[in-house]
Amino acid sequence: MLRIKQRASGLWRLLTSMSLGITLLLLAIVFAIAGTYNxxxxxxxxxxxxxxxxxLNIVCTTGVRIRRLIGRDTTVPRVFNSQKDHRLISLGQCSPERVTSEAVGELKRLGFAVNLKEFEQGRLITGKKRAWVKFASxxxxxxxVLLVIGSVIGSMWGLKGHYQIEVPGQADLTKDGFPFDLRVNEFNIEYYEDGTPRQYTSSLAIIKGEEVEDTRNIAVNRPLKQQGxxxxxxxxxxNLExxxxxxxxxxxxKVEEGDLIFLGGPAHLAMEVQWPRYLVYSQGIPFSMGIAELNEPLNILNMEVTFNERIPFTGLEVKSDPGLPLIWLSFIIGLLxxxxxxxxxxxxxxxxxxxxxxxxxxxxxxxxxVKEQQHAEYIAQRLGGIFREECSFKV
Structure with missing residues (x-):
């Protein structure tokens, strides 16, 4: 039994040690850096x-610290062990209760919460302001703890997917675990005067089962938020067909515009299209170029290439992170x-x-x-004035 207790005590000291926490934190940072690549x-x-x-280490160390903070002091503060850290005020034949009453009164007038305790060395009068700040650590x-738990929850149960949906078209998100499907009704692009895109938006229908639950418009930096x-x-x-x-x-x-269309043949031809321009390569070397039109055949060597349709698509990034509320809560608590x-x-x-x-x-x-020292000086002067008439007072 004694050996079991010793081992349990050793395990507890290990779990609550700062060296273990620092080691684990450094390893977590290394894993997090690796996770940015994979x-x-x-x-x-x-x-x-x-x-x-x-x-577990943080929970245990936090529990130990909270226990110490809320626990009752059983010894006189160590500041009284050194003469240079405190001052001695000697009074004459004064009433102990009168001294306590006046000291408590002065502390309360300064806004301190006062506590009295009896020790072998004497009566300890403690005045505190903002004692709740001790819970900052x-x-x-x-x-x-919340940050780690939130990150683990997100990594285990979070969902993420990229969908290229032709317009009009539908993405069956429920097959990947999301709570609804999406249908793209429209896709629009706004341009600057020089012809470069300024903003692009998609009109989405949220589908639950067979019914349309809602319709929303999303744009860059204006995402849709629904059910987490x-x-x-x-x-x-x-897409080019x-x-x-x-x-x-x-x-x-059927390829995405910009991807290579492999034509084959003895010359190993490949075509790249940036509508309406196209460029043909032979074994990676530019071979010919021109302008393409829909339903008009292009004669390239012994081949005939025809583009039948150019279909727009919208690319949507869909994410679900159930650990995100805990991560935000951890930031708020940490900032506080x-x-x-x-x-x-x-x-x-x-x-x-x-x-x-x-x-x-x-x-x-x-x-x-400095503020506490000023208060201490004030209390020393006040007590000296109060007891000067009935006691021989000296500091």
Whole structure:
């Protein structure tokens, strides 16, 4: 039993160690960099295991820290162990209750929340302002946990797809796990005066089952948002349909404009079309060029190439990331924790009241910030004035 407890204690120390957390975080950064080149990394067992261990480490260390923060102090603050870190105020034959009452009153007038505790060394009077700021570090830890969990959820259950849909046409997104299908009704391009595209938009119908649930227009930087799914307008282009006739044989083709159409033959011909211009290559070397028209045959050596139709398509990027709300929440919590940690500081003043040879002694200490030191100086002066008449007061 003792050996089990020792092993469990050792495992707990390992899980809550900062060195383990830093090591796991560095490894996670390496995996994340690799994932930018290969997204499959984020769904690999190694990355999921690493994310789980990092989350467990952060949760455990955060729990330990919160437990310390909300736990009760059982010892006098260490600031009283060194004479240079606090000042000693010696009072004469004063009433201990009067001293406590006046000290508490001055702290409250300065806006401090006051707490009293009895220790062997004496009565500890603690004044605190903005004590809740101590939870800034746990908030930062929680933000990292939510970020890791959100990323893992997104990598495991997120969906992503690129669809080129002819206009008019339909994409069956439900086959890929999305909650609805899309039908493209129209596609429009707006141009600048010089003829370059300014904006392109698609009119989409959201289809649930056999019914049209809604109709939306999307454009670049104006995506469709529906049921946790985002649909972005990403590309557009044209598909070319036609035929290649060689003797008595005829073959059809359908390619995206700009792709190569392999004509074959002894010269190994390939055609590239940027409508209405075309360029023919022979073994990668330009062979001929010209202008194409629909349904007008092009005679190229012993072949006849005909373009029957030029069909526009719209390119849509469809994404679903169920972990995204957690990631946004982690950014908000992290920003809050970082703001508290950097710009809001708690203020604490301690007075340790004791007795020595029948006289009252007050040990006064504060944090290292200027405001707290000013408050401590003010309290020392106030207490000196209050007890001057009935006590022999000195600092």
């Amino acid at each position: 997204p499959q990394v984020f769904a690999s067992p190694w990355f999921l295991l690493l994310s789980g261990l990092l989350t 746990p908030l930062l830890h929680l933000a990292v 799914v985002k649909v972005y307008q990403s590309t557009y282009g044209y 036609g035929s290649i006739k060689r003797g008595d044989e005829t073959a059809t083709f 924790g970082l703001t508290l940690r950097l710009y809001v500081k708690p203020q604490t003043i301690w007075l340790l009241q004791g007795q020595r040879e029948g006289n009252i002694e007050l040990r006064l200490a504060s944090g290292q910030r």
